Amino acid sequence: MSEHEVLIRLERVSKVFDDGTVAVKELDLDIEEGAFVCLLGPSGCGKTTTLRMIAGLEHPTTGEIYLRGERITHWPPQRRKAGMVFQSYALFEHMTVHDNLAFGLKARRVPRRQVRERVRSMARQLELDDVLRVRASRVDLSTMQRVAVGRTLLAEPDVLLLDEPLNNFQAGLREQMRVQLKSWQYQFGRTMVYVTHDQEEAMTLGDRIVVMRDGQVEQIGEPAEVYRYPTTLFVAGFIGLPPMNFLPARFDASAGRLTMAGAGVEVDASSLRLDRALEEMVVGVRPGHLSPAEEEGADGRPRIRGRVELVRPTAAKTILDVKAEGGQTVRALVPSPFSTAPGDPITLAFEPRHLVVFDPSTKRRIS
Amino acid sequence: MMQRLKHALLFSDGWFKQLLVLPMQAVIWAVLVVPLLIAIYLSFVDWEPISGREWWQAPFAGVANYKRALLDPRFQSAFVRTLVLVLTVVSVQLVLGLALAVLFNTKFPARRFYSSILLFPMMLPWVVVGLIFFVLFLEQGPINYLLIGVFGPDRSVDWLGRPLLALLAIGLGDVWQWTPFMFLVIYSALAAVPPEPIEAAKTLGASEWQIFRRITVPAIMPVILIALLIRGLEAFKIFDLIFIMTGGGPGTSTESISLYLYRTGFVFGQLSFASAAAILVLVFVVLVSWAGLRPLRTEVEL
Amino acid sequence: MSRGRYRTGRPWLRLLVATVVVLVVLGPVVWLASLSFKPPEEWLAGRPTIIPRDPTATNYLVLFAPGLPGGAIGEALRAAQPVNRALINSLLVAPISTLLSVAIGFLGAYGVSRFRVGGNFLPFSVLATRMFPPIAFAVPLLVYYRTLGLIDTRLGLILMYTASTLAFSLWLLKGFIDGVPRHIEEAALLDGASHWRVLFTITLPLVRGGLAATALFVFIMNWTEFLFALIFTSRTAVTVPVQLSQYVGTVGRFYGPQAALGMVASLPVLVAGYAIQRFLVRAFTFGLVK
Numbered sequence: 001m002s003e004h005e006v007l008i009r010l011e012r013v014s015k016v017f018d019d020g021t022v023a024v025k026e027l028d029l030d031i032e033e034g035a036f037v038c039l040l041g042p043s044g045c046g047k048t049t050t051l052r053m054i055a056g057l058e059h060p061t062t063g064e065i066y067l068r069g070e071r072i073t074h075w076p077p078q079r080r081k082a083g084m085v086f087q088s089y090a091l092f093e094h095m096t097v098h099d100n101l102a103f104g105l106k107a108r109r110v111p112r113r114q115v116r117e118r119v120r121s122m123a124r125q126l127e128l129d130d131v132l133r134v135r136a137s138r139v140d141l142s143t144m145q146r147v148a149v150g151r152t153l154l155a156e157p158d159v160l161l162l163d164e165p166l167n168n169f170q171a172g173l174r175e176q177m178r179v180q181l182k183s184w185q186y187q188f189g190r191t192m193v194y195v196t197h198d199q200e201e202a203m204t205l206g207d208r209i210v211v212m213r214d215g216q217v218e219q220i221g222e223p224a225e226v227y228r229y230p231t232t233l234f235v236a237g238f239i240g241l242p243p244m245n246f247l248p249a250r251f252d253a254s255a256g257r258l259t260m261a262g263a264g265v266e267v268d269a270s271s272l273r274l275d276r277a278l279e280e281m282v283v284g285v286r287p288g289h290l291s292p293a294e295e296e297g298a299d300g301r302p303r304i305r306g307r308v309e310l311v312r313p314t315a316a317k318t319i320l321d322v323k324a325e326g327g328q329t330v331r332a333l334v335p336s337p338f339s340t341a342p343g344d345p346i347t348l349a350f351e352p353r354h355l356v357v358f359d360p361s362t363k364r365r366i367s
Numbered sequence: 368m369m370q371r372l373k374h375a376l377l378f379s380d381g382w383f384k385q386l387l388v389l390p391m392q393a394v395i396w397a398v399l400v401v402p403l404l405i406a407i408y409l410s411f412v413d414w415e416p417i418s419g420r421e422w423w424q425a426p427f428a429g430v431a432n433y434k435r436a437l438l439d440p441r442f443q444s445a446f447v448r449t450l451v452l453v454l455t456v457v458s459v460q461l462v463l464g465l466a467l468a469v470l471f472n473t474k475f476p477a478r479r480f481y482s483s484i485l486l487f488p489m490m491l492p493w494v495v496v497g498l499i500f501f502v503l504f505l506e507q508g509p510i511n512y513l514l515i516g517v518f519g520p521d522r523s524v525d526w527l528g529r530p531l532l533a534l535l536a537i538g539l540g541d542v543w544q545w546t547p548f549m550f551l552v553i554y555s556a557l558a559a560v561p562p563e564p565i566e567a568a569k570t571l572g573a574s575e576w577q578i579f580r581r582i583t584v585p586a587i588m589p590v591i592l593i594a595l596l597i598r599g600l601e602a603f604k605i606f607d608l609i610f611i612m613t614g615g616g617p618g619t620s621t622e623s624i625s626l627y628l629y630r631t632g633f634v635f636g637q638l639s640f641a642s643a644a645a646i647l648v649l650v651f652v653v654l655v656s657w658a659g660l661r662p663l664r665t666e667v668e669l
Numbered sequence: 670m671s672r673g674r675y676r677t678g679r680p681w682l683r684l685l686v687a688t689v690v691v692l693v694v695l696g697p698v699v700w701l702a703s704l705s706f707k708p709p710e711e712w713l714a715g716r717p718t719i720i721p722r723d724p725t726a727t728n729y730l731v732l733f734a735p736g737l738p739g740g741a742i743g744e745a746l747r748a749a750q751p752v753n754r755a756l757i758n759s760l761l762v763a764p765i766s767t768l769l770s771v772a773i774g775f776l777g778a779y780g781v782s783r784f785r786v787g788g789n790f791l792p793f794s795v796l797a798t799r800m801f802p803p804i805a806f807a808v809p810l811l812v813y814y815r816t817l818g819l820i821d822t823r824l825g826l827i828l829m830y831t832a833s834t835l836a837f838s839l840w841l842l843k844g845f846i847d848g849v850p851r852h853i854e855e856a857a858l859l860d861g862a863s864h865w866r867v868l869f870t871i872t873l874p875l876v877r878g879g880l881a882a883t884a885l886f887v888f889i890m891n892w893t894e895f896l897f898a899l900i901f902t903s904r905t906a907v908t909v910p911v912q913l914s915q916y917v918g919t920v921g922r923f924y925g926p927q928a929a930l931g932m933v934a935s936l937p938v939l940v941a942g943y944a945i946q947r948f949l950v951r952a953f954t955f956g957l958v959k
Contacts, residue, residue, distance in 0.1 A: 057566050077569040084570045090563035094585040103581075104571035148567075155571050383864045387780030388787055390773040391795065391835065398806065398832035399798050405809035422812055470687060475680040481691050483946055488694060489953070490942030492893035494910040495931045498917060499697045502704060502924055507713040509700060543697060552958055555950045593957050604802040607895045607910075611917055625804040625896070632808045633900055645805035656800050 006068075007033045007191050008054060008159060013063030015049050015215075023049040025215040027063070031159070031193060036185050038206030039195045042238070046215035047195045051161050054193065055084045067158065083157030087164045089148040093137035097128060097147050100136050104155035118154060125187070126150045141168055142177065149184065159191045166201065178204055199239050203227070211235050229356070233363040236284050236356060242319055244284045245330045248360070251279055258283065258357075262328030263304045271352035275366045276359070284356040287319070290332035293349035301349040304330060308344045313337070322346055410643035415636050425639070432643035441619055442644055445627035452534065452623065453602040456541045457595065463542070464549025465591075469579075471550070472557045486551065488544045497611025500540035501527070504612075530620035533613050537621060540608050545601075549594060556590035557583070596659040600652065624648055705729070705928035712924045728929035752930060754905075755912035762823055762908060763891040766830035770891075771884045773831065774838020779868060781839070782846040783854075792839060796955060799836035807900050814901060821902050829897050834887045837955065841886070844956035845879030846872065885941045886952040892938050909934045 008031040015024040024046040031037050039047040052058040053065065056077035064073045072080055092100050101122060105115045123129050126146045131139055136147060145165060152160060165181075166174050182205055185192055196202050202209050203223045211218040211226060211234075219231045230236035236244045247260040251269065259266040260283055269277070293303060309329060310321035318338040323329050332348050340346065357367035410432050414425035436442050471482050488496070503510050504526040511523045526532045560583055568578045606625040609615060615622040615630065622630070628648070632641030699719060704712065705728050707721040732752045777795075780786040810829070811820075819825030849872055857867045873880075895910040902911060913934055916927045942949070951959055 055566075055570050057569065077566070078572050078574065080570075082570060084567065086563045086567060088561070088563050090561075090567035092564055092568075092582060103568065103573070107568070107571055107573035107577055151567075151571065157570075161570075380864070384780055384784045384786045387776045387784075388791065391777035391780075391839065392787075392791070394773060394832045394835055395791075395794055395798070398810070398829070399794065401813070402806050402809035405812055406805070409809065409812070416815075467690060470683060470690075473680070473683055475683040475687065477684065478687070481687050483943075484691050485694055486946060486949060487698070487939060487942065489949075490889060490938050491698075491935050492895070492910050492913075492938065494893075494895050494913050495701075495935050498913065498927060498931045499701045501917065502928065503697060503700060505713065505924075509717040512717050543694070547694070548953060551950050552954065556958070590958050593954055597954055597957075600800050604804075606804065610895075610899075611914055625802055628802075628804045628808075629896075629900070632804075633811070638808055638812070642808050645802075645808055649801055649805050652801055656797075 005033045006030045008193075009066040009069075010050070010054075011064045011066070013050075013053060013060045013065060015046070015053060015058060016061045023215055024053070024060075027215070027217060029210060029217065029220070031191060034189065034191055036182075036192045036194065036205060036207045038202035038209045039193065039212060040199060040202040040206075040209055040238075041197065041212035041218075043197055045212040047197075047212050048163055049215075050212070051084070051163055051193060051195050054159070055082045055161055056080045057084075081156065081158040082161055083152035083155055083159070084161040085145075085148045085152055085163065085165050087167055089144045089165075091136040091144055091147055091151075093135070095136055096132065097134055097136055097139065097143075098123075098132040100147050101128070101132075101151050101154055103151060108155070122150045122154050142173065145177065153188055153190070157190065159193060162192060162194045164196055165194075166196075166198075174201075181205060199241070203239075211238065213238075229365070230284075231365050233282065233284075233358050236358070236365075240286055242287050242331050242333065244286050244356075245290075246358075247283045247285065247328065247330070249281045249283045249357075251277055251281060253277060260326070262326040263324045263330055264306075264326035265302050265304050265324075267302050267352045267355070272355060272357055272367050274357060278359055278366070280360055281366070282358040282360045284358065285330075285350055285354060287331045287333040288317075289350050289354040290330065290334075290348040291350070292332075292334055292338070293347050295347045297349065299349070301351060304348045304350075306330075306346060306348075308340050308342050308346050310342060311338075311340060320346070322348060406642045406646060409639050410646050412639055414639045416638065417636060428639065432640050433647065435640060436644040436647060439644075441622070442627060445619070445622045445624050446648075448534075448622065449603060449605065449624040452538060452541075452605065453599055456538050456545070457599050457602055459538075459542050460546045460549045460598065461591070461595065463546045464551075464553050467546070467550040468553035468557055471554055482554065485547045487547075489548050489551075491544065493544070493607035494611050496540055496544045497608045500536055500543070500608070501612045504536045527613050528617055530617060533617070533621045537605075537609055537612055540612065541602065541605065544608075545598060548598060552590060552594040553587060556587040560586045592659075596656065599659070600656060603652065701928050701931055704924055705932050707925055709925060712922075728925035729933075731926050732930055732933065752909070752912050752933070755907050755909050756933070758823060758826075758906055759892060759909040762826045762830065762906075763888055766827045766834070766891050767884055767888045769827065769831040770834045770838045770887050771842070771880060774835055774883070775842050775873075775880065777835075777839050778842035778846050779872065782843050783851075792843070795836050795839050798833065799955075803833065803896050807897065811900065819901075821904060821906050823906050825901055826898060826906055826908070829901065830891045830894060833894070833897070834890045837887055837890065837952065838883060840955040840957075841883045841952060842876065842879060844951070844959070845876040845883075848879075849875050882945045882948045882952070885945045886948065889938045889941050892941075 010027055010029040013024060013027045014022070016022050027046075027050060029050075039050060041047050049058060053060055056072075056075055056079070059074055064071055066072065067080065092103065095103070098119060101119045102115050105118060110118075119132075123132055126149065128143070128146055128150060131143060136144070139147065148165070149160075162181075166177050169177055178201065194202075194205060206223055208220060209223055209226050210220050213234055219226055219235045221229075226235060227239055230239060233246070237246070247263045249258045249260045251258050256269050257266050258269050258272070258281065290304070293299075293301065295303075295305065297303070304322070304324050306322045306324040308320055309323045312319040313336055316336055317333050318336045320332045320334060320338070320340070321329055322332060330348070355367070356365055358364065359366050409422070411428060411430075412425035413428040413431070414420065414422050418425070467485070471478060502508055505511070506523065506525050506528075510526070515523055524532060526536050564582050564586075565578055568582050573581070604625055605623045606629065609621055609623050609626055613621045615626045619627075628641055628645055631637050631644065703719050703721060706724045706726070708723050708725045708727065711718070711721060711723065734751070781792050814820050814825055819828070853875070854867050854871055857871050858864075862870070893910060894908075895914070898908045898911045899914065902908065907915075909930075913927070913930050916923070916930055945952070
């Protein structure tokens with residue numbers, strides 16, 4: 001399998017619905033063979049519409065879609081080999097699990113004997129042997145999901161499209177299903193496009209993450225890259241929990257220093273590797289990169305001093321809301337247990353190389 | 368004492384529940400149970416209003432009335448005629464209604480306006496529908512005028528004066544009035560079919576026809592069955608339309624079972640005989656609805 | 670987000686087909702309406718026209734004042750009863766029996782919905798009254814209506830109509846009451862309200878819309894009923910449908926006034942029917958199809 005062969009290409013694809021809603025705007029996206037791509041974004045960002053356009057359930061208003069270089073923009077779904085797993089699973093509830101699995105093969109007029117064999121082997125791989133004769137409306141959620149995936153895989157799709165398939169699961173089971181999904185990718189070796197609004201899901205599952213907002217791509221990259229080097233303020237704020245702190249800053253060109261008045265701290269601009277020097281900038285720092293320190297230290301790290309406002313302990317980490325001397329509230333993620341109480345003075349230190357700097361007018365990264 | 372009784376009646380739990388259904392039960396007894404008992408009694412005696420005796424003094428007749436009814440060729444043919452008419456018109460209504468519902472489930476201009484026009488025939492009084500089809504099929508009426516226009520001057524047909532043609536005209540009236548019902552029921556069922564399974568079938572490569580037959584139709588099947596049962600029982604009662612259009616004639620050639628019972632019971636006054644025939648019809652209806660409801664029990668929550 | 674459910678090609682072709690269907694549905698009624706405004710010369714003779722060549726309101730006038738317009742129609746119709754009495758009868762019988770039916774149905778529906786009084790048997794036996802051919806009940810009813818002296822009285826019709834539409838009232842209202850969350854009633858009970866108080870001040874206002882729709886539908890049923898009215902009335906209590914059948918049967922070939930009466934008979938139910946358009950599927954199927 002060649003790593004970089006483009007399987008699906010979306011070129012300046014836009015979708016405007018009959019009622020005038022613009023769901024997707026001028027979207028460009030390449031999906032490589034064998035990749036696990038996550039479309040991530042808040043609800044209404046156009047990720048599901050994008051998926052439906054790849055499936056052929058919607059057709060772009062403008063722009064083109066290619067499959068292995070062939071233009072398929074207006075092909076009906078029946079002609080494409082795009083398998084889709086719906087959020088509701090969309091099982092055929094009046095049929096048995098077996099008939100659900102066999103549906104695509106029968107629709108494509110595969111000989112009866114072959115249908116039986118392939119359904120059986122798929123059922124074995126997905127551990128569905130015991131429920132083959134059961135009506136699809138009577139099996140439990142995780143079985144439904146396996147049926148939906150199996151049904152789709154049996155049609156031998158070029159790409160497997162998944163629309164928030166874990167939404168219906170409780171937290172515990174979700175984690176288990178994630179592992180399952182990831183293992184299926186290796187087992188069946190299919191290209192997958194996965195839509196989710198859950199960043200944690202996207203980070204753990206995706207080889208590549210496409211962050212979308214308002215019908216447009218904000219950033220495409222590997223999970224670690226998107227987390228560490230968000231290209232826009234939106235991505236920076238959307239990825240990571242608790243969200244990144246944004247500190248408004250002024251740049252003093254003569255001194256070469258960046259002053260964040262709200263947090264009461266300044267840093268040497270040379271350590272930030274800025275593309276451009278602007279008078280006004282926004283500095284982002286992840287809560288996890290703020291660590292408690294002595295009030296004064298010889299390590300030379302910049303320090304934010306303030307008082308604890310709110311303490312929220314979780315199992316592994318504790319979230320602190322700190323009112324800095326400059327008046328701004330910053331959030332820090334420190335290892336648990338951490339004993340402090342609202343009102344206590346605190347000092348937080350950070351490494352300048354962990355900072356990301358944005359242009360407040362274009363909202364793009366400039367460091 | 369009265370106070371306490373009143374309080375018990377109005378506020379105690381048990382009494383409250385019973386009082387709620389009391390009027391309804393009274394009505395059931397008055398129009399269902401008691402008449403049924405009277406009908407059963409009448410069917411086993413020999414009584415006619417002109418006999419001079421009061422009805423409770425009539426002589427016992429055994430199963431003579433039932434025997435007579437079952438052997439009466441007029442009863443038999445009215446029964447068979449009604450059944451054939453019901454099966455024919457209801458199937459036509461189902462096919463047309465389904466086709467219309469599928470048509471209206473697609474997008475085209477004026478769809479909503481048109482679908483609300485389609486509703487009105489079923490609201491009209493049956494007698495008015497009878498009147499309309501009576502004047503349409505008159506010998507010098509517009510239908511014949513059209514036929515003459517298309518096929519030439521001696522093609523004028525005496526629709527209501529010829530047995531089979533009269534039945535056809537009656538059937539057309541019923542189809543005209545009640546196809547909208549089938550349409551409406553199936554149309555709303557189609558609109559309630561969830562879109563995802565259909566989309567899933569598309570991505571699995573199923574053709575539009577396969578999707579319709581294997582996904583859409585099974586999804587609306589319970590509703591279709593209910594509609595068929597209700598429409599079938601309703602059509603079986605057919606009376607008004609025939610009464611206005613032909614009065615059962617010429618002769619007895621368009622008599623439905625209801626019309627037959629009406630004539631024997633109320634025109635000829637053979638109440639005992641009519642009761643026996645009515646009970647035979649009731650038994651038939653009970654059997655049909657029981658059998659018809661059985662598959663539904665599992666499909667829908669009643 | 671709006672999604673086309675099916676392929677959307679050639680909408681104009683579908684519009685054409687639908688237009689033909691609509692014309693076929695409208696045609697017969699347009700013909701009746703047109704006939705009701707035609708003078709005698711146009712009733713049958715010659716080329717049929719949709720728009721009367723010489724429109725007249727005489728057909729309507731003779732219905733209410735048979736002698737007034739004079740001429741052949743007036744002369745012939747003088748023999749028939751004026752429709753005023755039938756109209757008054759219908760206007761009394763249909764609404765009163767509707768009110769009774771809905772009131773009894775509402776109480777019963779509450780009992781069935783909330784307490785399952787009578788289990789499954791009670792609601793289904795009410796449904797059965799509507800499944801059976803009414804003619805089967807007519808014979809025994811005649812016998813005891815004679816005994817009770819209810820034949821050819823409005824009261825007799827009202828009682829019969831109340832009973833025969835009870836199945837609709839019960840089943841439709843049960844559907845609406847099922848839709849009212851129990852918690853609301855329980856909250857009121859906890860506040861110390863009696864069952865009756867809860868029923869009339871909490872539940873009743875919440876299903877107001879459903880009651881109105883049910884009442885309109887039951888009214889349509891009562892207004893259009895023909896068989897019972899035909900059998901149990903002769904002179905004093907005749908209703909509009911019976912009057913219409915008498916016009917068709919006995920008056921002879923006076924198609925204009927017959928059509929006019931048909932229009933008069935249809936108007937109230939068309940108004941009521943269109944007021945509850947969205948409710949019709951549910952109503953005709955006793956709420957089994959929503």
